[in-house]
Amino acid sequence: MKYLMTMVCLLMMISLHAQTSKEDMKAIKETITAFAKAGDSNDTNSLDQYLDDNFRIVMNQLFGSKDVMLVDKAGYIAKIGSKEWGGDSRELEFENITVNNTSASVKVIMKSSKSTFSSLITLIKNSDGKWKLVSDVPVFL
Secondary structure (H helix, E strand, O other): OHHHHHHHHHHHHHHHHHHHHHHHHHHHHHHHHHHHHHHHOOOHHHHHHHEEEEEEEEEEOOOOOOOEEEEEHHHHHHHHHOOOOOOOOOEEEEEEEEEEOOEEEEEEEEEOOOOEEEEEEEEEEOOOOOEEEEEEEEEEO
16 A cells, blocks of 8 residues: 555656646747747847846857857847847747756757757746746857
């Protein structure tokens, strides 16, 4: 009887974990999709809600540069708002999502008429249970 109760508890814990993981996966995809759509439409008000205050985009040797360029949240939103970046509808393909409790990493391919690139995106789950982007490392394909 003790063995049976232990097994039932264990199965319930596994089931609960799997359900939470599915919910997190869905929320992560929704957050990244909404982030991309906000950038595509140069909607800085919407974009702001998907980025953690510590957000950074790390651009390694992009746009002809041989250097690494870091752009913080304010700088990123300014470039989207000025339409220097964004403004092109992208199609997203999620290749890999790894959830580690309150953090996650995602490899996503973003395709548009202007460019195709692969991004490694890191998200955190804040104290309100919302997933927010904390970093984006894009590479042109």
